[in-house]
Amino acid sequence: MMTEKRLATFLRREGYKITPQRRAILKAVAGAHDHLTPAALYERVQQAQPHIGLVTIYRTIQILEALGLICEMHAERTSRSYLLKRASEHHHHIICSSCGTVADVTHCGLDSLQQQLAKETGFEIDGHLLEFFGYCRHCQRLKSE
Amino acid sequence: MMTEKRLATFLRREGYKITPQRRAILKAVAGAHDHLTPAALYERVQQAQPHIGLVTIYRTIQILEALGLICEMHAERTSRSYLLKRASEHHHHIICSSCGTVADVTHCGLDSLQQQLAKETGFEIDGHLLEFFGYCRHCQRLKSE
DNA sequence: ATATAAATGATAATTATTATCAATTATAAT
DNA sequence: ATTATAATTGATAATAATTATCATTTATAT
Ligand SMILES: [Mn+2]
Ligand SMILES: [Mn+2]
Ligand SMILES: [Zn+2]
Ligand SMILES: [Zn+2]
Numbered sequence: 105m106m107t108e109k110r111l112a113t114f115l116r117r118e119g120y121k122i123t124p125q126r127r128a129i130l131k132a133v134a135g136a137h138d139h140l141t142p143a144a145l146y147e148r149v150q151q152a153q154p155h156i157g158l159v160t161i162y163r164t165i166q167i168l169e170a171l172g173l174i175c176e177m178h179a180e181r182t183s184r185s186y187l188l189k190r191a192s193e194h195h196h197h198i199i200c201s202s203c204g205t206v207a208d209v210t211h212c213g214l215d216s217l218q219q220q221l222a223k224e225t226g227f228e229i230d231g232h233l234l235e236f237f238g239y240c241r242h243c244q245r246l247k248s249e
Numbered sequence: 250m251m252t253e254k255r256l257a258t259f260l261r262r263e264g265y266k267i268t269p270q271r272r273a274i275l276k277a278v279a280g281a282h283d284h285l286t287p288a289a290l291y292e293r294v295q296q297a298q299p300h301i302g303l304v305t306i307y308r309t310i311q312i313l314e315a316l317g318l319i320c321e322m323h324a325e326r327t328s329r330s331y332l333l334k335r336a337s338e339h340h341h342h343i344i345c346s347s348c349g350t351v352a353d354v355t356h357c358g359l360d361s362l363q364q365q366l367a368k369e370t371g372f373e374i375d376g377h378l379l380e381f382f383g384y385c386r387h388c389q390r391l392k393s394e
Numbered sequence: 395a396t397a398t399a400a401a402t403g404a405t406a407a408t409t410a411t412t413a414t415c416a417a418t419t420a421t422a423a424t
Numbered sequence: 425a426t427t428a429t430a431a432t433t434g435a436t437a438a439t440a441a442t443t444a445t446c447a448t449t450t451a452t453a454t
Contacts, residue, residue: 121420121431142410157434162411198372207370213362218381225352227343229383236363238374266400266451287441302403307442 108134111173118171128152129164139177139187139206176233177206196234202243209236253279256318263316273297274309284322284332284351321378322351341379347388354381 108131112122120126132148133140140148146161168174175187175195187195196209212234222229239247253276257267265271277293278285285293291306313319320332320340332340341354357379367374384392 119431123420123432125433155434159412159435160433163432198366198370198374200372201375207372209366212359214357214359214379217358221343221354221381222383225343226386227345227352227381227383228389229343229381230346231383232379232381234359234377234379236366236372236374236377238367238372238376241371244373264400268401268451270402300403304404304443305402308401 106134106173111168114171114173115167120167125149125153125156125160126164128156129161133168133174136187172231177235194234196236198236198238200240200243201237202239202246205240205242207240209234251279251318256313259316259318260312265312270294270298270301270305271309273301274306278313278319281332317376322380339379341381343381343383345385345388346382347384347391350385350387352385354379 108127111130111134112127115126115130116122128149129145131152132145136145136148142158142161142165145165146156146158149156149161165174169176177187177197193210194212194214196212198207198209199205214232214234218229218232221227253272256275256279257272260271260275261267273294274290276297277290281290281293287303287306287310290310291301291303294301294306310319314321322332322342338355339357339359341357343352343354345351359377359379363374363377366372
């Protein structure tokens with residue numbers, strides 16, 4: 105499990121300075137159980153760092169993403185969300201097209217396909233994004249009424 | 250294969266009017282071999298319909314997407330691209346994180362997982378988005394220099 | 395030919411994201 | 425503890441994508 109401290113250590117090792125702002129962001133990310141948009145993360149971090157700028161959130165997200173510490177979700181049409189990556193587990197989603205409810209998928213079995221595709225295409229593949237779309241139980245009922 | 254005419258028939262059947270603008274868009278979509286952003290589609294359609302508005306492009310894309318006639322690609326960070334859906338084939342991508350080169354993937358073997366997840370989660374799943382990320386041959390060389 | 399609802403396009407409004415840049419600060423070296 | 429340095433920050437502006445409004449036009453059924 106990635107705690108704020110471990111994340112900080114990781115960043116420091118990569119040459120990034122550990123500022124109070126970053127510490128607060130790391131804490132928020134480590135403590136979140138759901139996916140957070142940059143704006144949502146901003147709100148949470150503001151409790152600890154009232155004067156932090158939204159830009160700093162974006163910049164830190166970029167770093168965490170580049171280091172592979174968080175994973176991205178394309179849920180709503182416009183914005184993106186992020187969640188701390190769990191070690192060695194895949195993290196994918198089933199998203200309800202009607203209400204936006206999200207279910208997690210931790211096993212996809214795509215590793216072998218990924219390797220095969222790497223061979224076939226010559227790409228060095230380092231990850232994948234997988235999302236299922238559909239309707240949750242609740243919205244299925246509403247539809248059929 | 251979906252031609253302009255078949256797409257038009259499909260739309261008409263769904264209650265949409267067939268305007269010259271839509272016809273031009275359908276033609277462009279049917280004739281495209283690559284993925285098109287709304288802006289790129291706009292440019293192409295302007296040859297046949299010089300006075301068409303970009304908004305009309307967006308609106309038509311929305312319809313085609315809702316009817317499942319085109320599929321979406323999340324390639325660059327900001328914008329989306331679309332391509333005509335081929336019957337019964339999956340359409341996924343390997344995208345080079347460095348130069349943006351795209352390779353197609355038409356088989357993913359996710360149907361069984363999709364069914365299993367539908368059972369487990371209660372979702373009625375009607376599709377998925379799968380994208381691989383990595384580096385194409387060319388960019389691998391550049392990296393190692 | 396006419397009625398009607400749908401579609402269009404000009405335009406403005408929203409949003410998300412990125413760029414600039416002067417002021418601040420974490421960190422390492424002294 | 426001071427100091428030097430480059431990284432970081434945040435205020436602000438700039439970009440860019442997408443969506444909303446609304447008066448006008450038009451496809452289609454009658
Ligand atoms: Mn999740
Ligand atoms: Mn493709
Ligand atoms: Zn996976
Ligand atoms: Zn598939």
